[in-house]
Amino acid sequence: MKQNRMVNILFVAPCIFAFVMIIIIPFFFGLYFSMTDWNGINNAANFVGFNNFRNLLSTPDFLYSFLITIAYTILSIVFVNIVSFTLALIVTSKLRRRNFYRAGFFVPYLIGGIVLGYIWQFLLNNILVGIGNSLAITALQTSFLSLPNSVIWTMAVVNTWQYAGYIMLIYVASIQSIPASLMEAASVDGASYVSRVFHILIPMMANAFTISLFLTLTTSFKQFDMNLTLTNGGPATRFLDVPVKASQLLAMNIFSTATANRMAEAQAKAVVLFIALLVVSLLQVSINKKKEVEM
Amino acid sequence: MRKTVLKVLAVGVLLAALPLSVFGAGKPEESKDVTVNMFQLKVEIKDAIDGYAAKYSAATPGVTVRVETLGGGGDYGGAMKAKAQAGQMPDIFMIEGRGGYDIWKDYIADLSGEAWVKDTDLAFMVDGKVVGFPVAIEGYGMAYNAEILQKAGIDPATLTTRAAYESALKILDSKKAELGIDAPVAMAASVAGGMWWVAGQHNLAAYWGGGLGFNDTSIIEKALKGQLDDARFLEYAKYVQLLFKYADKKILLNGSYDDQVGSFAQGRTAFLHQGNWVDPNLKQLGVSFKIGYAPHAFLTKEQKGLYLFAPSWYCVNTKSPNAAAAKAFLTSIATTSDGHDYMVNQAGMIPAFKSVTLKPSGQLSQALMAANAKGGNYGVFFGMLPDGAGQNVFGPIFDLFAQNPDNLDQFIADMKRAVANLPKM
Numbered sequence: 192m193k194q195n196r197m198v199n200i201l202f203v204a205p206c207i208f209a210f211v212m213i214i215i216i217p218f219f220f221g222l223y224f225s226m227t228d229w230n231g232i233n234n235a236a237n238f239v240g241f242n243n244f245r246n247l248l249s250t251p252d253f254l255y256s257f258l259i260t261i262a263y264t265i266l267s268i269v270f271v272n273i274v275s276f277t278l279a280l281i282v283t284s285k286l287r288r289r290n291f292y293r294a295g296f297f298v299p300y301l302i303g304g305i306v307l308g309y310i311w312q313f314l315l316n317n318i319l320v321g322i323g324n325s326l327a328i329t330a331l332q333t334s335f336l337s338l339p340n341s342v343i344w345t346m347a348v349v350n351t352w353q354y355a356g357y358i359m360l361i362y363v364a365s366i367q368s369i370p371a372s373l374m375e376a377a378s379v380d381g382a383s384y385v386s387r388v389f390h391i392l393i394p395m396m397a398n399a400f401t402i403s404l405f406l407t408l409t410t411s412f413k414q415f416d417m418n419l420t421l422t423n424g425g426p427a428t429r430f431l432d433v434p435v436k437a438s439q440l441l442a443m444n445i446f447s448t449a450t451a452n453r454m455a456e457a458q459a460k461a462v463v464l465f466i467a468l469l470v471v472s473l474l475q476v477s478i479n480k481k482k483e484v485e486m
Numbered sequence: 487m488r489k490t491v492l493k494v495l496a497v498g499v500l501l502a503a504l505p506l507s508v509f510g511a512g513k514p515e516e517s518k519d520v521t522v523n524m525f526q527l528k529v530e531i532k533d534a535i536d537g538y539a540a541k542y543s544a545a546t547p548g549v550t551v552r553v554e555t556l557g558g559g560g561d562y563g564g565a566m567k568a569k570a571q572a573g574q575m576p577d578i579f580m581i582e583g584r585g586g587y588d589i590w591k592d593y594i595a596d597l598s599g600e601a602w603v604k605d606t607d608l609a610f611m612v613d614g615k616v617v618g619f620p621v622a623i624e625g626y627g628m629a630y631n632a633e634i635l636q637k638a639g640i641d642p643a644t645l646t647t648r649a650a651y652e653s654a655l656k657i658l659d660s661k662k663a664e665l666g667i668d669a670p671v672a673m674a675a676s677v678a679g680g681m682w683w684v685a686g687q688h689n690l691a692a693y694w695g696g697g698l699g700f701n702d703t704s705i706i707e708k709a710l711k712g713q714l715d716d717a718r719f720l721e722y723a724k725y726v727q728l729l730f731k732y733a734d735k736k737i738l739l740n741g742s743y744d745d746q747v748g749s750f751a752q753g754r755t756a757f758l759h760q761g762n763w764v765d766p767n768l769k770q771l772g773v774s775f776k777i778g779y780a781p782h783a784f785l786t787k788e789q790k791g792l793y794l795f796a797p798s799w800y801c802v803n804t805k806s807p808n809a810a811a812a813k814a815f816l817t818s819i820a821t822t823s824d825g826h827d828y829m830v831n832q833a834g835m836i837p838a839f840k841s842v843t844l845k846p847s848g849q850l851s852q853a854l855m856a857a858n859a860k861g862g863n864y865g866v867f868f869g870m871l872p873d874g875a876g877q878n879v880f881g882p883i884f885d886l887f888a889q890n891p892d893n894l895d896q897f898i899a900d901m902k903r904a905v906a907n908l909p910k911m
Binding site: 230231232252316320334336337339422423424425426427428429433434435436447448449450451452453 | 561874
């Protein structure tokens with residue numbers, strides 16, 4: 192027995208080593224650098240305490256990015272989960288070729304975010320505008336990506352197109368794990384399809400909602416690749432009377448701060464992102480957990 | 487029992503092998519020959535510089551020059567930082583201006599004594615010392631399609647004041663259908679298309695240096711202290727307004743580089759706000775019409791010069807034991823006929839050295855080289871701005887102005903505030 196434990200430890204050791212070197216140590220380095228004036232090269236960084244964090248509060252572009260990241264996350268969570276749950280209901284019904292649809296809805300998830308961003312940029316900037324021009328539909332003649340007030344809606348829709356298929360699979364698995372007898376009994380008792388979904392399916396699937404909401408929350412909050420290629424942060428808009436980039440989410444704001452050689456400031460922003468994400472996702476999981484039922 | 491012993495052994499061997507494979511990999515082979523490592527970011531000249539490095543290595547016993555190119559618009563600054571942190575700092579590297587110099591100054595060698603210094607006006611100088619080898623001359627003005635202008639009855643030689651531009655753009659706009667163009671100007675200013683640099687860097691450079699002496703940095707020095715020259719900026723803002731009003735709206739607000747250059751190449755716009763680096767793109771797009779450069783004449787008084795600059799400089803790593811060999815390699819580019827052939831014919835660049843007699847093939851490059859020979863051009867000083875000023879501060883301001891070009895006062899107020907914040911950046 193004792194030797195088995197030894198073996199276990201040895202097998203786990205490479206993973207622990209990698210985890211410590213790649214996640215744990217850089218994390219604490221990051222915390223430290225967020226309180227310095229480090230520029231990325233000079234190892235002799237000066238300790239400046241919480242100055243970087245205090246400055247963030249008076250940086251309009253950061254505040255704006257923070258707010259629209261929250262707005263984008265809410266939109267994404269709502270869109271993705273409603274669409275994927277509906278798709279899950281459809282592909283678990285008695286529809287013909289449901290396996291084909293299941294695969295079809297999942298395919299967008301296999302396209303990388305960078306490629307996907309460019310594809311949708313082309314669709315929105317060229318194809319839709321082209322259709323608008325040839326059919327003289329004024330609403331389509333300006334690209335949806337050039338409307339500062341609604342650009343994050345467009346991003347949320349594109350994100351839904353990509354992500355709904357993946358979340359759908361989680362819902363499908365969960366629906367299939369519910370005993371058919373439960374639904375049949377309710378149907379014999381005269382419950383309509385809608386009341387069966389709302390009173391049996393959804394309560395029984397609470398654990399699937401926990402994981403799906405968690406996944407959509409964290410991925411939307413950290414959204415970067417699609418943001419970079421689809422909108423590049425544009426167009427510009429005005430916030431607190433300062434021109435800012437209308438669709439620059441937090442991760443991209445951190446990226447453009449870092450590429451302007453303001454490493455410590457970028458690191459402070461990253462710490463804020465981490466804390467915000469931690470708090471929100473812990474809250475979400477603990478609320479969702481209370482709604483779960485044991486079989 | 488034996489099985490567990492075997493297991494422990496197997497895992498032990500694996501664990502022992504892990505650090506060996508990690509730390510054993512990076513050791514260079516010992517040799518007396520010198521290897522000069524160069525790290526550069528111009529993907530378009532990769533084959534040319536690789537070829538020249540191989541030729542130089544073959545001709546110079548004991549010296550091997552190895553060039554690493556960062557491909558596909560990668561993050562050069564980030565890659566350099568990674569190399570520096572890993573102790574693999576290259577012997578020759580590139581900077582793109584004052585921002586880069588400030589970061590790497592501990593590593594940058596003094597090149598004042600090199601033979602090529604007297605042969606160029608564009609070396610990177612700090613406190614009277616030469617520290618950077620100019621990679622090439624780049625430059626821009628307002629590129630025009632000579633055939634369209636001729637059909638519209640406009641003589642490009644007259645485009646030397648803002649008023650002349652205004653009347654020319656009005657004529658072009660009124661004859662759009664007749665000339666087969668969508669709009670008079672292909673201008674890009676959008677954050678979305680990644681084109682902040684055309685407006686917030688290259689166009690704004692007209693305000694920093696236009697109409698002044700080639701090395702006159704007074705306007706930008708003032709801006710770095712937080713001040714805008716109100717009268718001059720008003721003239722500049724009116725010029726930007728003019729360009730934005732007569733620009734193709736789709737390209738202006740959302741277009742990418744390809745959209746902008748493509749529209750001009752297909753004859754759907756008469757003017758293109760781009761530099762000589764579009765020559766290869768125009769060639770690829772099969773452009774056969776005649777092209778020239780008109781100045782960005784934003785003042786009421788006459789302006790005739792183009793904007794010339796060295797976009798990047800090679801620096802020698804002063805902490806490297808191979809610094810002397812690295813310096814010799816750079817000197818060979820500037821002073822030997824093979825080096826000249828590499829710059830002009832292989833890499834398609836305009837050399838910053840006066841002794842070069844070869845001619846580039848692109849129409850815009852030829853126009854620039856002619857302008858360089860004629861003199862009276864303007865310097866480009868946006869490299870003196872703090873990092874990120876163009877992309878994160880001026881970019882959104884120009885984008886907003888492009889969305890609503892009638893709001894001149896707002897544009898001026900935004901720029902005034904942005905410049906006032908420059909000292910704090």
